[in-house]
Amino acid sequence: MKKGPVTKKRIGVLMGGLSAERDVSIRSGLAIYQSLEELGYNAVLVDVGKDIMAVLKKEKVKLAFLALHGGTGENGAIQGLLEVLGIPFTGSGILASALAMDKEVSKKIFSFHGLPVAPYMVIKKGKKTKKSRTEKKESDKSGVFQFPDYPMPSFDLPWVVKPAAEGSSIGVSIIKEAEDLHSCMEKTFSHGRRLIIEKFIDGKEVHIGVLGDKVLGGVEVRPSLEFYNYEAKYTSGMTEYIMPPEIDEETSGIVESMALKAHHALQCSGATRVDFMIGEENSPYILEVNTLPGMTATSLLPKIAKSAGLSFKDLIEEMVRFAVKEEE
Numbered sequence: 001m002k003k004g005p006v007t008k009k010r011i012g013v014l015m016g017g018l019s020a021e022r023d024v025s026i027r028s029g030l031a032i033y034q035s036l037e038e039l040g041y042n043a044v045l046v047d048v049g050k051d052i053m054a055v056l057k058k059e060k061v062k063l064a065f066l067a068l069h070g071g072t073g074e075n076g077a078i079q080g081l082l083e084v085l086g087i088p089f090t091g092s093g094i095l096a097s098a099l100a101m102d103k104e105v106s107k108k109i110f111s112f113h114g115l116p117v118a119p120y121m122v123i124k125k126g127k128k129t130k131k132s133r134t135e136k137k138e139s140d141k142s143g144v145f146q147f148p149d150y151p152m153p154s155f156d157l158p159w160v161v162k163p164a165a166e167g168s169s170i171g172v173s174i175i176k177e178a179e180d181l182h183s184c185m186e187k188t189f190s191h192g193r194r195l196i197i198e199k200f201i202d203g204k205e206v207h208i209g210v211l212g213d214k215v216l217g218g219v220e221v222r223p224s225l226e227f228y229n230y231e232a233k234y235t236s237g238m239t240e241y242i243m244p245p246e247i248d249e250e251t252s253g254i255v256e257s258m259a260l261k262a263h264h265a266l267q268c269s270g271a272t273r274v275d276f277m278i279g280e281e282n283s284p285y286i287l288e289v290n291t292l293p294g295m296t297a298t299s300l301l302p303k304i305a306k307s308a309g310l311s312f313k314d315l316i317e318e319m320v321r322f323a324v325k326e327e328e
């Protein structure tokens with residue numbers, strides 16, 4: 001691998017933002033910035049706020065390294081702004097970012113490509129003014145049901161309720177009793193107007209790292225809590241990470257090829273992390289593709305990269321290289 005900076009451009013490390021994942025993003029941003037500095041890049045830290053256009057101009061940013069997570073940093077919005085400004089950026093483009101951030105749309109694309117998803121249903125919050133109209137428990141043309149007039153899921157408990165477009169397990173809950181569903185959904189709607197109810201897959205959780213056209217490897221996450229929630233993700237010692245995952249070779253091969261297929265199905269670029277649950281009889285179910293995975297030195301993608309022989313700095317440099325290549 002060629003050493004030395006792959007670009008002389010001034011790199012803005014975009015971090016922070018206004019999403020629920022602001023704190024995590026700042027941690028990723030600081031780690032990336034430090035590595036870029038050590039690698040000899042001309043880098044500057046940029047905390048993304050409403051004045052982002054002015055700051056990019058003032059700081060003379062010519063390439064953006066995205067350390068944003070969730071919200072407008074991950075859903076294609078910031079990618080669109082950078083595209084309009086003619087500033088190349090790391091990771092996926094507008095379309096892939098928007099598709100991957102939306103768990104309803106991405107599930108539909110996964111299914112189209114034959115990638116298994118857990119049984120699920122989508123519920124949209126009804127407009128308040130229509131609340132008292134006659135009961136209607138049918139879905140609309142896109143298969144979406146309206147809250148509060150929805151049928152019970154046709155698949156067995158336990159269920160997972162999650163916002164359609166969030167990250168870091170924010171707003172994700174596990175439902176063991178059907179009677180708890182309604183109040184849980186009411187709470188979940190505070191994270192957005194659409195939510196997903198899906199079957200809880202009892203099994204191993206495996207995350208696969210992808211860089212460009214290659215699978216870097218995988219990690220099994222074993223949270224000490226009920227599932228890999230916010231606390232288990234960001235409190236040290238709360239989760240055990242096993243590399244390589246303790247799954248048989250055949251399943252491992254299947255999951256890795258599925259990860260690559262999912263990365264391409266959503267038209268992702270650069271680095272992504274694809275999350276799976278492995279259910280009974282080693283059947284994998286894809287949960288999501290993360291287009292801006294956590295990038296602190298102890299985050300999962302860097303851990304996976306390390307096992308593939310790429311140090312944190314090597315990974316950062318590869319991500320810059322992909323951004324420069326995309327631009328050419």
Ligand SMILES: Nc1ncnc2c1ncn2[C@@H]1O[C@H](COP(=O)(O)OP(=O)(O)O)[C@@H](O)[C@H]1O
Nearest residue numbers: 118160166167168169170199200201227228287
């Ligand atoms: N269907 C499911 N079965 C079992 N656990 C799940 C399921 N869906 C989500 N989880 C748990 O919740 C976590 C977060 O869910 P995920 O869909 O990846 O949302 P986020 O974008 O917030 O990371 C997962 O890492 C997993 O631990």
Ligand SMILES: [Mg+2]
Nearest residue numbers: 168169275288
């Ligand atoms: Mg996830």
